[in-house]
Amino acid sequence: xxxxxxxxxxxxxxxxxxxxxxxxxxxxxxxxxxxxxxxxxxxxxxxxxxxxxxxxxxxxxxxxxxxxxxxxxxxxxxxxxxxxxxxxxxxxxxxxxxxxxxxxxxxxxxxxxxxxxxxxxxxxxxxxxxxxxxxxxxxxxxxxxxxxxxxxxxxxxxxxxxxxxxxxxxxxxxxxxxxxxxxxxxxxxxxxxxxxxxxxxxxxxxxxxxxxxxxxxx
Numbered sequence: 471x472x473x474x475x476x477x478x479x480x481x482x483x484x485x486x487x488x489x490x491x492x493x494x495x496x497x498x499x500x501x502x503x504x505x506x507x508x509x510x511x512x513x514x515x516x517x518x519x520x521x522x523x524x525x526x527x528x529x530x531x532x533x534x535x536x537x538x539x540x541x542x543x544x545x546x547x548x549x550x551x552x553x554x555x556x557x558x559x560x561x562x563x564x565x566x567x568x569x570x571x572x573x574x575x576x577x578x579x580x581x582x583x584x585x586x587x588x589x590x591x592x593x594x595x596x597x598x599x600x601x602x603x604x605x606x607x608x609x610x611x612x613x614x615x616x617x618x619x620x621x622x623x624x625x626x627x628x629x630x631x632x633x634x635x636x637x638x639x640x641x642x643x644x645x646x647x648x649x650x651x652x653x654x655x656x657x658x659x660x661x662x663x664x665x666x667x668x669x670x671x672x673x674x675x676x677x678x679x680x681x682x683x684x685x686x687x688x
Contacts, residue, residue: 495656497576499529499555501548503562504569507636511596511608514571514634525561527552529574531652532631532644541592541613541639544568551640567635572642574631579657580646582624590615590643595633597644613641626657 500523508514525548535542536553544567549556551567589595589605592613596606605618620627633642644651 495577495658496653497529497532497574497656499527499552500573500575501525501527501562501565502571503565504571506569508569508571508593508634509610509636511594511606511632511634514594514632515596517571518573518632523561523573524565525559525563527555527560528558529576529653530555531650532574532642533650534642538641541641544570544635544638544640567640568637570635572633574629574633574644576629576653577657578627578629578646578651578655580620580622580624580627580655582622584619584621585647586617586645587620588615588617588643588645588648589631590641590645591633592639592641593634593636595631595642597632598630599627601628601630610636613639615643 500518502517502521503524504517508517534551534553535546536555542551546567547564548567548570549559549563552559556563587597587605589597589607590613591607591611593610594607595616596608597604599620604620605616607614607616631644646655
């Protein structure tokens with residue numbers, strides 16, 4: 471009976487851990503290889519709305535090229551641009567970055583209050599929270615930063631960041647409260663645990679039955 475209790479308890483613990491793992495959140499990255507000039511945010515948004523992405527990936531930190539403080543040549547490949555996030559890349563691998571559009575989307579877990587928002591880009595970008603535009607740079611530029619603020623109620627915030635590169639140097643950073651936005655800031659949907667609880671309840675009931683039988687035997 472003890473062995474049975476151990477097995478059932480272990481199963482319950484495993485189910486709980488699986489439930490917690492299933493609740494992990496991340497951001498979606500999408501890439502469009504335009505094969506031509508992209509000189510404005512409106513052009514980039516039109517491409518996003520009308521074409522299927524060339525590639526998709528999981529974005530763990532909106533900081534590309536990862537860890538760099540300056541723009542890098544867009545002659546580099548998409549894989550180089552993404553760094554460790556390239557491991558999740560589905561689609562184009564060695565595509566160059568000139569003439570490209572990216573979209574990053576997901577849900578942020580922001581505490582109630584006013585937060586500083588900053589997007590550094592080369593070239594332009596458009597950022598929206600809950601479907602409303604909060605910051606943008608609509609044309610071409612050397613790496614520069616656009617800043618604004620956002621007041622959160624504490625509820626989850628859906629974000630959408632469209633970024634485009636025409637030609638030359640490129641780079642992107644998205645910061646909240648001066649910290650790069652990573653998947654640690656993603657809102658995690660709570661996962662119900664009742665499926666695991668019956669296992670644990672059954673184990674406890676079995677243990678109680680075993681103890682009662684031993685008491686009667688004594």
